[in-house]
Amino acid sequence: MKKVLTIAGSDCSGGAGIQADLKTMSAHGVFAMSVIVSVVAENTARVISIEDISPKVIEDQMDAVFEDIFPDAVKVGMLSTPPCMQAVARKLRQYQPKHLVIDPVMYAKNGAPLMNPDAVGALIEYILPLATVLTPNIPEAECIAKMEIHSVSDMEEAARRIHAMGCKNVLVKGGHAVGNALDVLYDGQSFHHFENERIDTKNTHGTGCTLSSAIASNLALGHDVVKAVGLAKDYVTEGIRHSLAIGKGCGPLNHFHAFFSEED
Ligand SMILES: Nc1ncnc2c1ncn2[C@@H]1O[C@H](COP(=O)(O)OP(=O)(O)O)[C@@H](O)[C@H]1O
Numbered sequence: 001m002k003k004v005l006t007i008a009g010s011d012c013s014g015g016a017g018i019q020a021d022l023k024t025m026s027a028h029g030v031f032a033m034s035v036i037v038s039v040v041a042e043n044t045a046r047v048i049s050i051e052d053i054s055p056k057v058i059e060d061q062m063d064a065v066f067e068d069i070f071p072d073a074v075k076v077g078m079l080s081t082p083p084c085m086q087a088v089a090r091k092l093r094q095y096q097p098k099h100l101v102i103d104p105v106m107y108a109k110n111g112a113p114l115m116n117p118d119a120v121g122a123l124i125e126y127i128l129p130l131a132t133v134l135t136p137n138i139p140e141a142e143c144i145a146k147m148e149i150h151s152v153s154d155m156e157e158a159a160r161r162i163h164a165m166g167c168k169n170v171l172v173k174g175g176h177a178v179g180n181a182l183d184v185l186y187d188g189q190s191f192h193h194f195e196n197e198r199i200d201t202k203n204t205h206g207t208g209c210t211l212s213s214a215i216a217s218n219l220a221l222g223h224d225v226v227k228a229v230g231l232a233k234d235y236v237t238e239g240i241r242h243s244l245a246i247g248k249g250c251g252p253l254n255h256f257h258a259f260f261s262e263e264d
């Protein structure tokens with residue numbers, strides 16, 4: 001069995017973060033492991049508080065996983081402060097996992113900040129260059145590339161600028177745009193467009209977490225980057241199509257719609 005690790009924040013309401021990652025990985029038939037970087041008291045509507053795990057315990061968790069069950073791929077999600085980023089980067093440099101998908105999470109769907117705004121420089125310096133695939137959404141790509149994005153060609157220009165900062169592949173996600181849900185992948189040479197229909201729903205809590213975990217799972221399963229992203233995109237689209245209208249805000253994706261529906 002392939003093994004995949006998520007290094008991210010905990011969403012106690014189960015729709016995003018570590019919990020979305022573990023559900024996505026399990027649905028892909030890989031063995032899922034987790035390193036918790038922050039405990040976020042959040043739900044579909046709001047973020048109440050955030051408590052970071054100490055850098056030492058982040059590093060201890062990474063040692064515990066890597067010395068025993070070396071993952072075939074790793075996904076990194078929410079990293080709230082430079083000390084968390086440095087701890088994660090130090091251990092990733094030490095263990096050198098083969099595939100590393102990094103989702104540079106900055107805000108929750110309800111607008112609450114999940115990354116300290118002063119930490120963008122540390123994200124670019126310590127974390128971004130480690131990525132096999134970096135998956136910013138449009139606001140995150142704007143912040144990292146330091147430009148506004150209003151069109152698909154702007155998404156491509158942002159991908160070019162971010163690629164030049166050192167990651168192997170950049171996927172600028174178009175969930176925050178209008179029209180079809182179009183994501184742009186750049187590998188330093190050419191662009192691939194992944195375009196699926198936009199589903200008209202507010203229940204998109206956890207889409208970015210799910211996409212990056214699905215990409216990491218597909219890389220662990222042996223797919224190349226283009227195939228891994230294409231399969232992951234289709235997985236997210238179906239998760240949104242069957243998303244659950246539960247909670248008071250943006251409901252979560254459905255990872256098990258083939259077996260269970262909202263009525264169950
Ligand atoms: N309403 C939607 N219908 C279909 N796909 C969507 C929808 N919203 C987001 N997506 C897709 O979900 C993935 C996550 O995108 P996005 O919402 O941009 O990221 P994030 O969750 O990090 O903000 C992307 O593949 C995007 O195209």
Ligand SMILES: Cc1ncc(COP(=O)(O)O)c(N)n1
Pocket residue numbers: 008009010011016017018040042077078105107108109114204205206207208209210
């Ligand atoms: C702990 C945690 N990590 C990430 C997100 C972003 O989720 P999304 O996938 O909706 O962008 C979140 N709301 N909470």
